[in-house]
Amino acid sequence: MIARSRYSIAIKRLKDVEICVPIVYGTMAFHLGRKASESQSHRWTVYVRGATNEDIGVVIKRVVFQLHPSFNNPTRVVESPPFELQECGWGEFEIAISLFFHSDVCDKPLDLYHHLKLYPEAESGPKSTKKPVVMESYNEIVFPEPAEGFFARVLNHPAVVVPRLPAGFVLPTPVPIDSVHGKGRGDTKNHPLSHWFMNFSEADELLKIASARQQVQAHIIKLRRELNMMNGLPPPPNPASGHDYA
Amino acid sequence: MDAKDILGIPKTQLPTTQEKKSRPQKEPQRKPDGISREVYALTGGLAPLMPSIDVSQLKKRPPSDEKITWQWLPFTNSARKDNLQLYHWVRVVNGVPPTGDYSFAKYNKSVDVVKYTDEEYEKYLTDPMWTKEETDQLFELCERFDLRFIVIADRFPSSRTVEELKDRYYGVSRAILIARAPSPTDVSGHPLVKDPYNVSQEVERKRALSMVLSQTKHQERKDAEVLAEAKRITDSRMASRAAEEPEMPVASHVGSESADRAVVLGDTVSPSSNIQLPSATVVPSTSIIADSASTLASLRMLRVYLRTYALEQMVQAASSSAGLRTIKRVEQALQELGVNLKPKVPTKAVCAEHLELRKEILTLLNLQKQ
Numbered sequence: 001m002i003a004r005s006r007y008s009i010a011i012k013r014l015k016d017v018e019i020c021v022p023i024v025y026g027t028m029a030f031h032l033g034r035k036a037s038e039s040q041s042h043r044w045t046v047y048v049r050g051a052t053n054e055d056i057g058v059v060i061k062r063v064v065f066q067l068h069p070s071f072n073n074p075t076r077v078v079e080s081p082p083f084e085l086q087e088c089g090w091g092e093f094e095i096a097i098s099l100f101f102h103s104d105v106c107d108k109p110l111d112l113y114h115h116l117k118l119y120p121e122a123e124s125g126p127k128s129t130k131k132p133v134v135m136e137s138y139n140e141i142v143f144p145e146p147a148e149g150f151f152a153r154v155l156n157h158p159a160v161v162v163p164r165l166p167a168g169f170v171l172p173t174p175v176p177i178d179s180v181h182g183k184g185r186g187d188t189k190n191h192p193l194s195h196w197f198m199n200f201s202e203a204d205e206l207l208k209i210a211s212a213r214q215q216v217q218a219h220i221i222k223l224r225r226e227l228n229m230m231n232g233l234p235p236p237p238n239p240a241s242g243h244d245y246a
Numbered sequence: 247m248d249a250k251d252i253l254g255i256p257k258t259q260l261p262t263t264q265e266k267k268s269r270p271q272k273e274p275q276r277k278p279d280g281i282s283r284e285v286y287a288l289t290g291g292l293a294p295l296m297p298s299i300d301v302s303q304l305k306k307r308p309p310s311d312e313k314i315t316w317q318w319l320p321f322t323n324s325a326r327k328d329n330l331q332l333y334h335w336v337r338v339v340n341g342v343p344p345t346g347d348y349s350f351a352k353y354n355k356s357v358d359v360v361k362y363t364d365e366e367y368e369k370y371l372t373d374p375m376w377t378k379e380e381t382d383q384l385f386e387l388c389e390r391f392d393l394r395f396i397v398i399a400d401r402f403p404s405s406r407t408v409e410e411l412k413d414r415y416y417g418v419s420r421a422i423l424i425a426r427a428p429s430p431t432d433v434s435g436h437p438l439v440k441d442p443y444n445v446s447q448e449v450e451r452k453r454a455l456s457m458v459l460s461q462t463k464h465q466e467r468k469d470a471e472v473l474a475e476a477k478r479i480t481d482s483r484m485a486s487r488a489a490e491e492p493e494m495p496v497a498s499h500v501g502s503e504s505a506d507r508a509v510v511l512g513d514t515v516s517p518s519s520n521i522q523l524p525s526a527t528v529v530p531s532t533s534i535i536a537d538s539a540s541t542l543a544s545l546r547m548l549r550v551y552l553r554t555y556a557l558e559q560m561v562q563a564a565s566s567s568a569g570l571r572t573i574k575r576v577e578q579a580l581q582e583l584g585v586n587l588k589p590k591v592p593t594k595a596v597c598a599e600h601l602e603l604r605k606e607i608l609t610l611l612n613l614q615k616q
Contacts, residue, residue, distance in 0.1 A: 020553075020594065106550045138591050140553035144546045202593045205586070209599040212583035216606045223613045 012148045019143040019151065020161040021059050022051035024200065025097060026136035028193055029118045032088075033129035040088040042118045045193065046095050047084035051138060051200060054159035055186035057081035059105055059141070061177075066096035081186030092116050099141070102177050104149045110141060132193075138200040148172055159187075248295070312339050319343060325354035359389040360419045370421045376414055380404065388415055409448050416443040479540065486544035537563035554588065557597040564605055572611060579607045 029044035036042075048063055050056045063083040067074040068091065076085050097112040117135040140161075143150070153174040154160040165171075188194060319336045322329060324347050336343055362371060362385075367378055387398045393415075399408045420438045427433040434440070461469070541563040545556055565573050577587055585603065589596045 022593070101550070108549055110550050110552065112552075140593060141550060142553055142556065143550050144548065200591045202591045202596050205589055205591045205596050206599060208585055209589075209596065209603055212580075212585045213599065213603050213606060215583060216579075216603065216610055220606065220610050220613060223610070227613065227616060 013145040014148060014151055014165075015145055017146060017151070017163060017165070019146045019154065021056060021141040021143075021159060022138070022161065023056060023141060024049050024051050024136050024138050024197070025112055026114055026134070027095070027116050028132045028134050028196055029116070030132045031118075031129050039090055041090045043086065043088050044116060044118065045084055045086045046097070046114065046116065047082065047188075048097060048099065048112075049082065049084075049188045049191075049197075050159045052158065053188045053191070053194065053197070054157070055081055056083070056159050057186035058154055058157050058159055059101060060099050061102045062100045064098040064100065064109075066098070068093040082188050082191065090118075092118050102150075104147055104153065104175070104177065106143065112137075112139070132196055134196050134198060136198045136200075149175060153177070313341070314339060315341075317343070321348055323348040323351055325351040357388070357393050359385060359393070360422050361385075362418070362422055366422060366425065370425045371418050373414070373417070375410075381414065381418065384411060384414060385418075409445050409452075412448070413443055413445045482540055482544060483547075486547040537566045553592045553594065553597055557589070557592060557600065560597075560601050561604060564601065565608070568608060572608070575611055576604060576607050579611075580604070 025046075025048040027044055027046045029042045031042055032040065046065055048056070048060070057080060060081070060083065062080075063078045065076045065078070065085050067076060067087070068089075070091075071087065071089070078085060093116055095114050095116055097114060099110045099112065101107075101109070114137065115135070117133050120133050149172055151162065152171040153176070155162055155171070155174070188197075191197075315338045316335050317338045318333055320331045320333050321336075322331055338344075364378075367381070371381065372378075373381075383403065384398070387401055391397045391401070395408050395412055395415075399406065399411055402411065416438065420442060423433050423436060423438055424430065538560060541559045545551060545559060565576070568576075580587055580603070585600070589600050592600075
């Protein structure tokens with residue numbers, strides 16, 4: 001533990017600064033139609049991508065997909081973006097996805113879990129080989145106290161959400177990481193399957209929640225007024241936030 | 247053979263031909279004489295277990311060729327100073343009474359109280375608070391009462407506290423020891439020299455002890471509550487910090503002053519997180535704030551986490567005081583409002599809003615209960 005603390009003292013971290021990497025991960029499964037067999041009815045892809053299809057290889061070094069033990073070599077390692085894996089099979093199971101970060105980012109991996117979906121909800125007649133069954137989840141990787149070097153390196157990268165630092169803040173010169181990027185682009189903007197990607201818009205959800213909050217707040221005010229009338233007290237002022245008192 | 251009997255009888259459920267043969271043989275043999283059959287049956291129908299060792303097998307004491315008598319004889323005790331003669335029974339062997347001192351004389355131990363000469367007193371031992379006369383009296387009493395300071399304090403002519411007496415005695419002994427030693431290093435290992443008597447510390451210690459002893463039940467309970475709370479907080483912080491940061495020195499000793507108790511704990515809690523220590527009369531909202539604050543702190547300790555994980559933790563912290571039924575009602579309310587129980591697009595803003603919405607629903611439900 002002493003050795004560890006010496007190591008972390010050597011790295012300067014930015015307190016109260018949060019680096020966030022929005023990602024989408026999931027599976028896409030195509031029925032093989034006439035080419036389907038008993039043991040291989042679908043071809044599916046499991047992947048992790050940037051939520052805006054930017055290259056997350058700037059943060060993620062490698063991804064390990066842990067498949068069902070019935071697969072050969074169920075531990076599949078993908079060393080460079082796009083972090084995806086294609087396989088053929090017949091069964092649905094849970095895939096464990098481990099994200100390993102670059103050494104200046106974080107030395108601990110982050111685990112995600114995703115259920116491989118092959119069959120659509122509705123029994124919509126003959127299975128189409130053209131339209132995949134898509135199951136994606138949106139999430140954000142949060143680094144609460146990022147190292148200065150990491151921050152400097154990803155400061156302007158489109159895949160990363162970085163807050164603005166106060167003016168005059170001096171950062172070290174970014175050290176580029178060695179990447180295995182030889183075979184082309186890491187972003188998924190022009191990915192062959194990109195037109196099947198789901199859209200995640202926070203605006204809709206925000207709107208829904210905001211309107212719900214308004215309704216609840218109105219209820220609260222009404223109830224408080226009623227309660228105070230019952231207790232013979234004057235009506236309370238409108239509270240700014242809901243939990244001033246129990 | 248006895249063991250076989252014991253085994254033979256329970257095995258009546260699964261008899262083997264061998265057992266069967268021996269059993270009827272044994273049964274009539276076992277009818278006892280001397281006690282009636284019913285009484286014998288009380289023992290369980292078995293003969294009582296006899297010890298396997300026959301008395302005749304025990305080692306006999308070798309016949310001694312000494313003639314032992316016991317005689318009522320006088321004796322003296324070397325521990326006594328007055329030559330009093332008492333009588334007791336003595337084991338006499340072949341007409342020769344035992345020799346040697348009274349066997350209990352060796353237990354008469356006494357303390358070696360230092361004896362100083364007048365010159366030594368003038369040179370090393372003068373003290374503004376003590377006259378020579380008083381010091382002499384003290385030492386005489388110490389000798390007489392074997393350093394039982396409670397008794398000495400009681401007997402001491404002028405009123406002095408036990409601590410003062412101890413201080414003077416140990417101070418004088420220490421000074422004499424150092425003065426008489428050929429060189430300082432000879433005595434530096436002596437406990438008197440190494441750890442001198444500390445009056446103020448002793449006074450304080452005894453005061454603290456008496457305070458603890460005289461605590462009312464109410465105070466005891468409050469103490470236990472506060473300590474448990476502190477333990478809970480340090481445990482949760484320790485768990486999230488394990489293997490990452492160096493441990494913050496959380497000194498959790500509670501002073502015995504009842505007035506300072508909360509302040510002492512507040513001071514020793516780490517400054518980087520502003521967790522308020524809730525008192526026993528806590529309002530539910532402050533404990534929710536404490537939980538949320540400690541959850542935030544523990545999240546910050548992680549190197550990396552998912553936004554959904556953070557939201558789950560915060561939701562859990564906010565509903566920590568709510569029962570299962572309340573939580574279900576919150577979820578029901580969310581569904582009625584058309585909001586996803588787990589946000590589909592968990593961005594920072596969405597999660598924050600979602601958390602606030604949940605808290606507001608809790609507030610509403612609490613109000614509705616009234």
